[in-house]
Structure formats: C-alpha cells, structure tokens
Amino acid sequence: xxxxxxxxxxxxxxxxxxxxxxxxxxxxGAQAHVHAAGATPVKIGFANPLTGSEASxxxxxxxxxxxxVNSVNAKGGVDGHKVQIIAYDTxxxxxxxxxxxxxxxxxxxxxxxxxxxxxxxxxASAILHAAGIPMVSAASTNPKLTxxxxxxxxxVCGTDNEQGLVEAEFARNVLHAKTAVVLDDEEVxxxxxxxxFANDFKKLGGKILSHQGINPNLTDYTSLLTQVKAMHPDILxxxxxxxxxxxxxxxxxxxGLKSTFISDDGVIGPAFTQAGGRSAVGSFLSSAPSPQDLxxxxxxxxxxxxxxxxxxxxxxxxxxxxxNVIVQAIRDAHSITPAAIIRALAGIHTFKGVTGRVDFNSxxxxxxxxxxxxxxxxxxxxxxxxxxxxx
Amino acid sequence: xxxxxxxxxxxxxxxxxxxxIALGYTMVYGIVRLINxxxxxxxxxxxxxxxxxxxILQAHRVESPALLILAALAGAMIATGALAFLVExxxxxxxxxxxxxxALVSSLAVLFLIENVIxxxxxxxxxxxxxxxxxxxxxxxxxxxxxxxxxxVLVALGxxxxxxWFVQRTRTGRAMRAIAVNQEVxxxxxxxxxxxxxxxxxxxxxxxxxxxxxxxxxxxxxTFNMGExxxxxxxxxxxxxxxxxxxxxxxxxxxxxxxxxxITIVLPNQWNEAVVFAVLIAVLAFRPRGIxxxxxxxRA
Amino acid sequence: xxxxEAAPPGAVPVPSARTGPALAVQGLRVRYGAVEAVRGIDLExxxxxxxxxxxxxxxxxxxxLRAIAGLVRPSAGQVRIDGRIVTGQPxxxxxxxxxxxxxxxxxxxxxxxxxxNLELGGYTRARASVRTGLEEVLEVFPALRxxxxxxxxxxxxxxxxxxxxGRALMAEPRLLMxxxxxxxxxxxxxxxxxxxxxxxxxRGLAVLLVEQNVHRALRVASRGYVLELGxxxxxxxxxxxxxxxxxxxxxxGHGMGEAAAPATPPAATPDGLR
Ligand SMILES: Nc1ncnc2c1ncn2[C@@H]1O[C@H](COP(=O)(O)OP(=O)(O)O)[C@@H](O)[C@H]1O
Ligand SMILES: [Mg+2]
Numbered sequence: 001x002x003x004x005x006x007x008x009x010x011x012x013x014x015x016x017x018x019x020x021x022x023x024x025x026x027x028x029g030a031q032a033h034v035h036a037a038g039a040t041p042v043k044i045g046f047a048n049p050l051t052g053s054e055a056s057x058x059x060x061x062x063x064x065x066x067x068x069v070n071s072v073n074a075k076g077g078v079d080g081h082k083v084q085i086i087a088y089d090t091x092x093x094x095x096x097x098x099x100x101x102x103x104x105x106x107x108x109x110x111x112x113x114x115x116x117x118x119x120x121x122x123x124a125s126a127i128l129h130a131a132g133i134p135m136v137s138a139a140s141t142n143p144k145l146t147x148x149x150x151x152x153x154x155x156v157c158g159t160d161n162e163q164g165l166v167e168a169e170f171a172r173n174v175l176h177a178k179t180a181v182v183l184d185d186e187e188v189x190x191x192x193x194x195x196x197f198a199n200d201f202k203k204l205g206g207k208i209l210s211h212q213g214i215n216p217n218l219t220d221y222t223s224l225l226t227q228v229k230a231m232h233p234d235i236l237x238x239x240x241x242x243x244x245x246x247x248x249x250x251x252x253x254x255x256g257l258k259s260t261f262i263s264d265d266g267v268i269g270p271a272f273t274q275a276g277g278r279s280a281v282g283s284f285l286s287s288a289p290s291p292q293d294l295x296x297x298x299x300x301x302x303x304x305x306x307x308x309x310x311x312x313x314x315x316x317x318x319x320x321x322x323x324n325v326i327v328q329a330i331r332d333a334h335s336i337t338p339a340a341i342i343r344a345l346a347g348i349h350t351f352k353g354v355t356g357r358v359d360f361n362s363x364x365x366x367x368x369x370x371x372x373x374x375x376x377x378x379x380x381x382x383x384x385x386x387x388x389x390x391x
Numbered sequence: 392x393x394x395x396x397x398x399x400x401x402x403x404x405x406x407x408x409x410x411x412i413a414l415g416y417t418m419v420y421g422i423v424r425l426i427n428x429x430x431x432x433x434x435x436x437x438x439x440x441x442x443x444x445x446x447i448l449q450a451h452r453v454e455s456p457a458l459l460i461l462a463a464l465a466g467a468m469i470a471t472g473a474l475a476f477l478v479e480x481x482x483x484x485x486x487x488x489x490x491x492x493x494a495l496v497s498s499l500a501v502l503f504l505i506e507n508v509i510x511x512x513x514x515x516x517x518x519x520x521x522x523x524x525x526x527x528x529x530x531x532x533x534x535x536x537x538x539x540x541x542x543x544v545l546v547a548l549g550x551x552x553x554x555x556w557f558v559q560r561t562r563t564g565r566a567m568r569a570i571a572v573n574q575e576v577x578x579x580x581x582x583x584x585x586x587x588x589x590x591x592x593x594x595x596x597x598x599x600x601x602x603x604x605x606x607x608x609x610x611x612x613x614t615f616n617m618g619e620x621x622x623x624x625x626x627x628x629x630x631x632x633x634x635x636x637x638x639x640x641x642x643x644x645x646x647x648x649x650x651x652x653x654i655t656i657v658l659p660n661q662w663n664e665a666v667v668f669a670v671l672i673a674v675l676a677f678r679p680r681g682i683x684x685x686x687x688x689x690r691a
Numbered sequence: 692x693x694x695x696e697a698a699p700p701g702a703v704p705v706p707s708a709r710t711g712p713a714l715a716v717q718g719l720r721v722r723y724g725a726v727e728a729v730r731g732i733d734l735e736x737x738x739x740x741x742x743x744x745x746x747x748x749x750x751x752x753x754x755x756l757r758a759i760a761g762l763v764r765p766s767a768g769q770v771r772i773d774g775r776i777v778t779g780q781p782x783x784x785x786x787x788x789x790x791x792x793x794x795x796x797x798x799x800x801x802x803x804x805x806x807x808n809l810e811l812g813g814y815t816r817a818r819a820s821v822r823t824g825l826e827e828v829l830e831v832f833p834a835l836r837x838x839x840x841x842x843x844x845x846x847x848x849x850x851x852x853x854x855x856x857g858r859a860l861m862a863e864p865r866l867l868m869x870x871x872x873x874x875x876x877x878x879x880x881x882x883x884x885x886x887x888x889x890x891x892x893x894r895g896l897a898v899l900l901v902e903q904n905v906h907r908a909l910r911v912a913s914r915g916y917v918l919e920l921g922x923x924x925x926x927x928x929x930x931x932x933x934x935x936x937x938x939x940x941x942x943x944g945h946g947m948g949e950a951a952a953p954a955t956p957p958a959a960t961p962d963g964l965r
Contacts, residue, residue: 053515186661212660217620219610220408222401223652224660230394243517247612254528255397255535274519275612562814565803569811572800575762579794581786581815581862 041084042077042336044069044326045104045133047114047124048319049092057315058116061138062087063308064316065113067300068323078327081336094120101127109133110336113322116315118142118188125153134342136326138318142188146363152342154360156325156353157318158288158369160189160264164196166371166388167237167262167286171197172204174373174386175260177234179207183224183248185240186213193264193286194239201237209233216244221251229257241266245283246275253279260284265314273380283376284385288369291317291354293384300354321353356389393533398652404540404609406648407547411602412625413632413640414554415595421558421635422571422591425491428498429478430599431622432505433471437600438613439509441467442520449521456523460542460608467604468597474505475596479589502618509615517614520607539609546605550598551641557594558637567591571635620664627671633681642682711774713738713866713897714759714790719768721754721921728754730921731768736866736899741892743908743929744901745942746918752901753795755918756868759899760792761785772866787815791864795871795901797855801844805835808843808854812861821861828857831887849880856887867891868899873907885911905942909933917942 046065048058069083077083086107090097097120104112105127111134115121121140128135129150137145137155141163146155171177180201184194191213198208209231214224225248228236236252236259238245245267252261265287273280291297291304291312300320304312328351329344330336351358359367368389375385412434419427444466445459453459482497524538558564566587569577574584606621607613624647632643647670654666674681714736721729729751736742744752758765761782770778772788782792800808809828813821829836832853838846843854852872859867872888873881881904889911892898902908909915909929917925917938925937932938 183660210659214660215620215664217614217616218663219606219612219617219621220401220405222405223398223655223663226394226397226401226652227655243612243614246517247610250611254537256530271517271519271612275517277522277611562810562818565807565811566814568803568807569800572802573798575782576794576798576800577811578782579760579762579786579792580811580858581783582811583781583783 039077039080039082040336042081042111042330043084043086043107043109044323045086045088045100045107045109045112045114047088047090047097047100047104047112047120048116050087050089052091052093054092054116057139057313058089058092060310060313060316061116061319063310064300064304064312064320065323067303067307068320068327072324072327078330079334079336081330083323083327088114090115090117090120092117092120094123098123098127100124104128105131105133110330110338111136111326111341113138113319113326116140118145121145122148125150128152131338132342133338134326134329134345136322136345138322139315143192146365150364151346152338154325154345154348154364154366156321156355156358156366156369157315158371159365160192161196162369163264163286163371164193164198164239165200166373167193167197167264167284168200168204168206169388170284170286170373170386171201171235171237171260171262172206175235177206177260179209179231179233180235180237181209181228181231181233181259182211182237182239183214183228184211184238185216185244187216187240189266190216190239190241190264192239193266194237197237197239197262201235214240214244216240218244219247221248222255225252225255225257228252228259229255233259235259236261238263238267240264242269242272243275246272246280249276249279249283262286268374268382273376280376280380281378285374285376285382286371287374287382288314288318288355289372289384289387290314293372294355294370296352296356297354317353317355321351321355321358324353325351325358394656395653396532396534398656399649400534400536400540402649402652403645404536404543404648405652406628406645407544407641408602408606408621408644409624409628409647410632410641410644411543411547411550411598411605412621413629413644414551414637415598415602416626416629417632417634417637417640418554418558418591418598419595420629421637422567423483423588424571425483425494425498426626426634427483427592427595428495428622428626429475429482429501429505430498430595430625431618432502433475433478433596433599433618434603434606434621434625435509435613435615435618436474436505436603437467437471437596438603438607438617439513439518439615440470440600441604441607442518442613445521445523459523460604463604463608464546464601467600471600471603472593472597475592475599476589478596479592483592484585484588502622506615506618513615515615517612520611520613522611523608537609539605543605543609546601547641547644550601551637554594554598555637563587563590624667627667627674630679631670631674631681633683636681636683639681639683646682710738712736712771713740713773714899715771715774716755716759717769717771719755719758719770720766721751721758721763722766727766728921729758729765732916732918732921732923734916734923734926736897738865738897739895740914741898741900741912743905743912743915744899744918745903745905745908745915745932745938746924747942748903750918751921752918753870754921756792756870756899756901760790760868762792786862789863789865790868791859791862791866792868793855793859793870793872795874797848797851799843799846799851799854799858801842803843804840805843805846805854806839808858809835809861812858813863815862824861824863828860831860831890832857848876849883852876852880852884853887856884856891860891864896866897866899868901870901871903872900873902873904881907905938906933 048061050058073082088100097115101124115124116139118140129152134152141160143159143161182194182198184190249261261283263285291301297317329341333340333344349359356370357368361367370389372384373386374382377383415430441463444463478501482501486494528535528537566582578584628643628647632639712735716734719732746752757763761780764779813824872884885907915932916923
C-alpha cells in the first residue's frame with residue numbers, strides 16, 4: 001500500500017511534522033541503543049518515520065523490531081553477537097530519509113531495515129547497493145524497489161502488482177463479476193494497482209468497459225460517475241486513496257450507481273468512511289492483513305500489546321519478520337559481513353515469520369506475501385471477507 | 392437520453408459553484424483591476440470556518456439543519472469577509488501604487504499562506520462536513536439531484552442577483568463603479584476610495600466563503616488545498632463570462648460547468664481539466680471580453 | 692492679513708464683510724521628483740468671489756488646484772478652507788467640507804449613465820436631497836434631461852463638460868474649482884460653457900477658475916492671478932490685468948486663445964451675466 005500514500009504525503013510531512021510531532025523523547029535524527037557486550041555486535045540500521053504525520057506507523061514498526069531484538073539477545077544473540085539497533089528518523093521526508101542511508105554507511109552497519117516510504121527506499125537502496133550493505137524493506141510496496149537489479153535489496157511485504165491481482169481474482173472468482181470500470185488517481189501506487197487489476201481481470205475472462213484516470217484533488221465526480229452508471233458495470237475498481245474514494249462512492253450511490261466498489265488499502269483511511277458515509281459500507285478493499293487478523297501473528301500481537309499497551313499497526317509484523325530474517329541469514333552464513341548476509345538472504349525460501357512464509361525470489365521479492373479482501377462493515381470497521389491463502 | 396439530462400444537471404450544479412467563486416474574482420477585478428488569486432484561499436477558509444461553526448453549534452446541541460446551514464453560511468461569510476479585509480490591508484493596499492504585477496504576486500502569496508495556515512490548524516487530512524440536508528437525493532425519472540445541489544444553484548442565483556442589485560442600484564455600488572473608472576475623480580466626489588475598495592474585497596471574500604460552505608455541504612469533503620484548482624476554475628469562469636461583469640460570472644460558471652460535464656460523454660475524464668485550460672486560453676486569445684463582455688471601460 | 696485688506700477693490704459684494712476667506716493658500720509648493728511645479732504660491736478667495744488663475748501651459752495651474760483639492764500632497768505651504776487648515780487631507784474629506792474640483796479634461800465616468808454621474812456628484816449629500824439637486828442641475832443644463840439614461844462616454848465633448856459641471860453642482864459646493872472648462876471645446880460650445888460658469892459664479896459660491904483664455908476668464912472673474920513657472924507673476928482686479936502691458940503682450944497679443952475668439956471690446960457685457 002503505503003508506497004503511494006507515503007509518496008504523496010511525504011511532501012507535506014515537513015510542515016505537518018512540526019505540528020504533530022509525536023512526543024518521542026530524544027528523537028533527533030538518530031539514536032543508538034547499545035545492547036551488546038563482548039563479541040562484536042551486529043549493527044542493524046532501522047529507518048522509519050519516527051516523528052511527523054506518519055510516526056504512528058514508524059513508532060509501531062520500531063517497537064516490533066525492538067521486541068524481536070530483545071528476544072534474540074535474550075537467547076545470547078546470533079552466533080554470539082548481540083544485535084544492536086541504530087535507529088534513524090526519516091520524518092517521511094525524502095531528503096532526510098536518504099541522508100539516513102549515508103549515515104548507516106558511515107556507522108558501518110551490517111544490514112538495514114527500511115525505509116518505509118517507497119520514495120525514500122528506492123533512492124536509499126542505491127546508496128546501500130554502492131556500499132554493499134543488505135537492505136530488507138518491510139513496508140515499501142512499490143514494485144520498482146526490487147526491479148533495479150540490486151542484489152542487496154529484499155522485501156518481506158507484498159507489492160502493488162500482487163494487490164491488483166488479488167482484487168481481480170476476488171472480482172472474477174468470488175463475486176463472478178463480468179464487467180468492470182476502472183478508475184485510478186494517476187499516481188504511482190493507484191495507477192499500478194489498477195493496471196494490474198485490469199490486466200488480470202481480463203485474463204480471468206472479465207471485460208473492462210473503461211479505464212480512466214481521475215484527478216484526486218477534485219471534489220465533483222458526478223459527470224464521470226454519470227457516464228460510469230450508463231455503462232452498468234458489475235464492478236467499479238479504483239486505485240488510489242481514501243479521500244477521492246469516499247467522494248466516488250458517495251456521489252456514485254447518490255446518482256444511483258449500483259456497481260460493487262473494489263479498491264485498495266490506500267483507501268483504508270479515515271477519509272473514506274467519513275466522506276463516503278453509508279455509501280462506503282459494503283465496499284471491498286484489498287490489503288495486507290493486519291497482524292491482529294493473522295493466526296500466525298497472534299503470539300506476536302499478544303506480546304506487543306503486553307509490552308507496549310497498544311496495538312501494532314499494519315506493517316509492524318513485517319518489520320518483526322524483517323529483523324528475524326536477517327538474523328536467520330547471519331546464522332545461515334556463519335558470518336556478519338554484509339556480503340555474506342546478502343548471499344544468505346538470497347537463499348531464504350522457507351522462513352516462517354509471523355506474517356507467513358518468507359521466500360525470496362531472484363530479485364528479492366517475497367513470493368508468498370498475503371493479500372486479503374476486507375469488507376467495510378456497517379459500523380465502518382473492516383473485516384476480512386476473503387483470504388486467497390486460506391484454503 | 393437520461394445520461395444527457397443527468398449531465399446537464401451535474402453541469403449546472405458545479406457550474407453554480409464556479410459562478411460563485413467567479414463572482415468574487417469579478418467583484419475585485421471589476422473595481423480595482425486586480426486578479427485576486429487569494430480568492431481560492433478565501434474559498435477554502437470559508438469552507439473550514441463554516442465547518443467549525445457547524446461543529447461548535449452541534450456541540451451545543453443545535454440540531455436544526457436549516458439553522459446550522461444558515462449559521463455556517465453567515466458565520467463563514469462574515470469571518471472570511473473579515474479575513475479578506477485583512478488581506479486587502481496587508482497585501483493589496485500597500486501595493487496600490489506599485490505595478491499591478493506586484494499585487495498579483497502578493498495575492499498568490501496570500502493563497503498559499505492561507506492554505507498553509509489551514510493545514511497547520513487542521514492537518515493535511517481532508518475534513519468532513521456532516522450531511523445536514525439528508526442523504527436521499529431526489530429522483531425524477533433518470534435524473535437525481537441532491538437537495539444540497541439545488542441549494543447551491545439557488546444561493547448562487549440569489550447572491551448573483553444581490554450583487555447585481557448592489558452594484559447597479561445602490562449608492563455604494565455606484566461609487567464602486569466610479570472607482571473602477573477613475574479612483575481620483577471618485578475621491579473628488581467625496582467617495583472614500585480606500586473604504587469602498589476594502590468593502591469590495593470583503594464582499595469578494597464573503598462570496599468565496601459561501602461557495603466554500605456550499606461545496607462542503609454538497610460534496611462532504613474539504614481539504615486545505617481545495618482552493619487551488621477551484622480558484623483556477625472560478626477564475627476561468629469569470630474570464631469566460633467577462634471578468635468584471637456580475638451576471639457574466641454566473642453565466643461563465645454555468646457554461647464552464649456544462650462544458651465540463653458534457654465533454655465527459657465523449658472524452659475520458661482526464662480531459663476534464665484540460666477543458667478548463669483550453670477554455671481559458673481560447674477566451675484570452677479570441678475573446679478577452681468574454682461572453683457578456685466587460686462594460687466599455689473607456690476612461691472619459 | 693486683515694479682512695479689510697483681504698477684500699480687494701472691485702470684488703463682487705460679499706454677503707458679510709466680517710467673513711474670512713473661503714480659501715487661503717500660503718507658500719504652496721508642489722514637487723514631482725526633481726521638478727518643482729509650484730514654487731511658493733499665495734492666494735485667497737473670499738466667499739462669493741470668482742477669481743481666475745491664468746498662465747501658460749505648464750505654469751503650474753493644475754498642480755495648484757490638485758494640491759488644494761488633496762490629490763497631490765504639497766511639499767510645503769498651507770491650505771485653509773474657511774479658516775481651517777486642511778493641508779494634505781484626502782480629497783474625499785475635502786469634498787465633504789464643500790470643496791469641489793472639476794478636473795482638467797472633464798473626467799466624467801464614461802461607462803456610467805448621465806444620471807449616475809450626476810448622482811455621484813451628490814455623493815456627499817443627504818440621500819433625500821439628491822433628487823431635488825438633480826432637478827436643479829437639469830434646470831441649469833436642460834440639454835441633459837433627455838440624455839439622463841445615456842452612457843456619459845457616448846456624449847459629445849460639450850455635453851460631457853455639462854455633465855462635469857452638473858456633477859460638481861450636485862455637491863452644492865461652497866468652493867468650486869474649475870480647471871480649464873473650455874479646453875478642447877468648439878468655440879460656440881465654449882461660449883455656452885462660459886455662460887454657465889458666469890451664472891454659477893453669480894450664485895454666490897466661491898469660484899476659482901483656471902483658464903488659458905484670458906479674455907473670457909477675466910470677464911467672468913473679478914480678480915486674477917497670473918502664474919509663471921510656478922510663481923504668481925502678477926495679480927489684481929480683472930480690469931487692471933486686462934490693461935496690464937505684460938498681460939497684453941504675453942497672453943493677449945500673441946495669445947493662443949485669442950486666435951479662435953476675435954478681439955472683443957473689453958467693455959462689452961460679459962457673456963451670460965445678467
Ligand atoms: N504628475 C506629474 N509628474 C511630473 N511632472 C508633472 C506632473 N504633473 C505636472 N507636471 C509638471 O509640472 C509642471 C506644471 O504642470 P501643470 O500644473 O499641469 O501646469 P498647467 O496646468 O499650468 O499647465 C509642468 O512642467 C508639468 O510637466
Ligand atoms: Mg493644466
């Protein structure tokens with residue numbers, strides 16, 4: 001998901017950050033937590049938005065990584081090396097975030113988890129590639145990240161492409177829809193998901209009646225939706241974010257549009273149900289499952305809640321897994337040199353994480369990421385409606 | 392056929408919004424020959440102030456939708472009028488004798504300033520208007536119209552009429568038109584030019600605020616940067632109708648709205664904004680006076 | 692300056708000899724950047740008096756009127772209206788004090804109708820009296836009555852000047868300043884306008900008349916000031932000025948205005964004065 005959201009919002013983060021900085025004591029660029037004693041510690045760089053408008057995600061991710069580190073170190077570390085986290089606050093700002101990659105290089109880290117926002121992860125990956133440092137992404141879903149030919153880059157979460165595919169499978173195989181109109185917001189994330197939805201929907205035998213881009217900053221979509229209504233599609237698929245999606249369902253329903261609304265987790269945000277109101281109910285949204293909704297993540301969620309008295313957010317489980325995957329690679333390599341870790345990461349195929357199995361393919365993507373379809377309930381909460389991996 | 396009729400309704404509703412914003416541009420331009428780009432910001436400010444009024448009143452258990460809507464409109468128009476007064480003082484008056492480009496740039500700066508202040512106060516997330524007019528749109532055969540859509544059209548018509556009456560029939564309106572021709576001579580007649588110019592800005596701000604509140608009521612969602620695109624659309628409508636001409640503002644808005652909605656029948660939605668810019672360029676190039684034309688402003 | 696001195700010989704009878712000057716200007720200077728257009732002018736105007744300001748193009752006549760009317764800020768000097776210092780006050784405030792300037796080149800509001808122009812002239816008046824004011828002005832300019840709804844910009848030059856004068860009268864001024872009212876008008880039209888100016892002057896308000904047409908101006912005015920290069924070069928009763936060799940040489944002999952108006956015997960009854 002958040003690839004796109006993050007990309008879009010990062011431009012504003014600087015301003016918003018000032019206003020809404022989370023009260024996180026001592027966050028100021030970077031801070032080291034030293035746990036290790038004795039043998040050389042394994043230094044793992046962790047870059048996330050720890051302050052600013054996206055801090056709620058970043059802080060939860062950091063908490064999850066600390067849980068994983070504590071449990072590794074409690075068992076004596078990995079091959080006798082204690083794990084040490086070097087955290088860096090990207091503030092969701094590209095310039096600040098990219099500087100983090102240089103900071104990690106200067107600190108001589110052995111591996112990196114980051115950088116949350118795709119528009120930071122992609123340029124940062126080039127810097128780490130040049131320095132030969134492994135990077136595991138736990139939240140950046142933009143396909144491009146792993147398509148740069150960088151052997152050091154891995155991703156435990158899914159990609160936007162896979163999300164479009166899951167939506168298409170759901171529409172064809174579960175809803176038995178024959179026709180769809182596709183709209184996207186012409187941004188990297190939304191357009192990507194919609195494009196893959198359209199391709200796969202056609203491949204599965206469905207018919208795309210129309211695929212159009214919209215400007216997400218408009219307030220009036222009635223003309224467009226009047227045309228959509230005239231096409232009588234079974235499905236209205238939208239690739240984009242919550243504010244525009246809310247307006248689309250509201251205006252569509254008020255024009256008498258009956259099509260089922262399918263969208264992505266960019267739409268899982270307060271503005272969708274706020275702007276959409278009752279019209280949002282019954283919409284289907286594809287997303288990586290929240291840790292709370294995953295059987296395999298139950299112990300993790302329980303420990304998280306016990307430790308932090310808060311619920312983990314969407315990507316916390318992936319961050320937990322990212323750290324453990326690196327630890328596993330060190331064990332496999334019997335070495336903590338970055339080069340050895342990269343080689344070992346490429347050999348990870350059957351790792352069992354809290355979010356599911358991790359199986360890196362040749363470009364570093366996880367071949368078994370889970371996407372599910374949520375349905376917006378009448379109390380505006382989201383409930384898993386279909387899980388393609390469940391059977 | 393049903394689609395065409397529905398598109399006509401759509402076009403009239405959004406066109407009325409454009410017309411209201413255009414009215415603000417036209418008032419200020421008609422009097423001081425300034426394209427006040429702050430208009431978009433005032434529109435956004437009005438939308439947020441209106442929401443604030445609704446929320447405060449709802450917190451005090453005011454429930455009557457009519458009362459809430461009236462209060463939101465009145466509160467937003469007054470407060471935004473005051474804001475526009477401040478804008479005139481700070482960003483326009485000191486530049487009265489400077490080249491018009493300075494004032495133009497200054498008005499753009501005000502647009503972004505207002506946006507940033509709104510963002511600092513409310514965040515970057517869109518805000519939601521409660522639906523005060525009920526969710527159920529009226530249906531007539533193939534056509535649906537939300538009650539708030541009708542409200543937009545009626546308020547736009549009413550305010551346009553009020554402005555036309557004010558400018559054409561009142562003493563102050565006459566003074567405004569005199570200032571448009573010759574500020575110095577208007578002053579010789581005893582017109583306090585500064586005060587009337589300030590009043591013009593206030594009225595422009597209030598008109599923008601009305602548009603903002605109505606858009607909030609009808610579409611439900613407002614964002615801090617809603618004034619950029621809407622400001623441009625309103626400006627295009629003003630130019631299309633003949634900037635400086637009060638009925639022209641509404642005519643320009645309606646024509647632009649209809650054009651945009653009818654064009655979606657034949658062209659994909661991506662063309663929607665291209666249409667706005669194409670119209671703007673075409674009007675500026677081939678008929679700068681717009682549809683109704685600016686009243687002959689020969690300076691005697 | 693005592694009141695006795697202030698009342699010049701030959702002045703139109705003043706309602707009360709004890710009244711001070713309607714307008715008193717002292718040491719007035721106007722500067723535009725490096726150019727000093729007015730270089731220390733003193734002048735005075737009694738209530739009910741009509742005084743001419745004469746001078747060649749560029750002498751500083753317009754600048755003087757504009758400074759008095761509050762359109763330009765004098766760089767030095769003082770302006771008093773009815774004894775009160777008003778130097779530098781904005782023009783709309785001075786208008787409320789009863790001062791009205793008919794600017795050079797008419798400056799009517801072209802896109803507004805004739806009636807609207809006239810009503811604007813009465814901007815400072817009580818609303819109720821605007822109607823009666825309009826009737827009075829239409830009595831002075833009956834030619835405007837059929838044109839009330841016409842856009843003023845579509846009128847002829849002479850009609851436009853009538854609108855400009857009528858607009859000024861609408862304000863019921865106590866002090867009226869006219870800047871070259873005959874400028875650019877055909878001779879017959881100019882004659883008409885002068886008749887009206889003379890009639891206005893006869894109503895008893897103070898009139899300051901700027902003209903290049905020395906003959907005509909001095910026939911209407913009782914006194915005159917001759918400006919040269921921003922200074923008062925000469926002043927005195929109209930008869931004296933008309934007889935002055937300097938004036939005869941500089942403004943009448945080769946005077947530009949006189950080409951159009953053939954020499955009229957100075958003793959002739961002034962146009963329009965009854
Ligand atoms: N706005 C101005 N800026 C600069 N110079 C000016 C301005 N107005 C008048 N002048 C100059 O001041 C002098 C007096 O002009 P003016 O008062 O118009 O004279 P008059 O009315 O007697 O013809 C002239 O030299 C004229 O060029
Ligand atoms: Mg002059």
